[in-house]
Amino acid sequence: MADYFQQLNYALGDEDTALEYAILPARARHVIGVAGSGGRLLPLLARSPTRMTCTDISAPQLAFTRLRFALLEQTDHETFMDFMGYRAGTQVSRRQSILQQLDVPRADRRWLAEFFQARQWQAPIYMGAFEQTLQRLAKVNRLLTGKAGREIFQCRDLDEQTSYYRSRFPLKRWRALIALLGNAAVLNSLLYKGSFPRNNLGINSREVYLGIFHSLFTTQVVRESFFLQMLFFGELRDPQGFPLECEPKIFDKAREALQQCELRVVQADILECAASHTDIDFVSLSDVPSFMPKATGASVLQRLRPSLAEAALTVIRGHLHVVRPDCAGFCDTTAEYQAAIAREKPNSGVCRSIAGHLLCRHPDEYSATDRQLGETPCPSGAR
DSSP states (O other): TTTTGGSSSOSSOOOTTHHHHHHHOOTEEEEEETTTSSTTTGGGGGGOOOOEEEEEEEEHHHHHHHHHHHHHHOOHHHHHHHHHHHTTTHHHHHHHHHHHHSOOOHHHHHHHHHHHHHHOOOOOOGGSHHHHHHHHHHHHHHHHHHHHHHHGGSSSHHHHHHHHHHHHHHHHHHHHHHHHSSHHHHHHHIIIITTTOOOOOOOOHHHHHHHHHHHHHHHHHGGOHHHHHHHHSSSSSOOOGGGGGHHHHHHHHHHHHTSSEEEEEEEHHHHHHHHTSSOOEEEOOTGGGGSSHHHHHHTTHHHHGGGGGEEEEEEESSSSSOOOOOOTTOOGGGGGGGGHTTSSSGGGGGGGHOOOOEEEEOSSSSOHHHHHOEEEOOOTOOO
């Protein structure tokens, strides 16, 4: 796993942070989350937390996180969109000028400048290993499914899209693509360097992916997915699929909230980082527990428990590997947030819709109001 975290894995990201944004209470006291590239946590600032701690074990991911927050604090929405590459056609000289004017740590500036130069100052959102893997997969996709595959993005609504998918989409070639690319050996070779979490769902990975994409094509408008745009075009073309950080109102609220928020970016394992606090009331774990040894993943909630404030909420995502943590002292509130889960844009994170999300509230001494809502304690080893 160590090799996997020595590179910049995510620049755009593989999750839709809309779920966390929807369920995070306004003015939370202390939010802690896996930094990633910063894009999954930046929108949470719009909820005006008093404190936010972004933690990651990867130095490149933290440099990108600090870059995002520097752009948020020191520039405006237009500049942010230009620099990150959400708008095509940004001149290299403009991107260089923006970075030069940013107040970032000296070590970050040196690393970013060298990293960008090595990639010819292309759009930063495509610089992560994950995004570059999607670009390579998009080339294979174009060869196999051709224009007929990409035409589904021209559908004006879900009814038209579903009809196209059932009658004109190149399903046989699409299934061949999934059979070729939808397995751990390929993903380990292209991205994970042997660290891809083992499938523990009891179902073939190919069948999982076929089911996921069938659901995507028939239940959600594909233009709204930045993951599918990347998988078919190798770039973002339709603003409908842009992540939450691109929304001007969210960006402006986050920028305003940053003036009052105590923001920390820390290089550490999230469990070790949390251990030094006792007031955390929101934890966004992403799918990090999937990469942990089995025993560590099973104990993740119990290790967090001493650091959590009353009624703290934790969010765990799963992909082909689902962690079943010891939930003693927590109640599973996933059902309470099904509407927010359903509204997630179909990004790579939608793959987690089969494996699911686990949202747990601490402690399990919940109120009579909670009982009326139908909440129940999460039994040990649930999921």
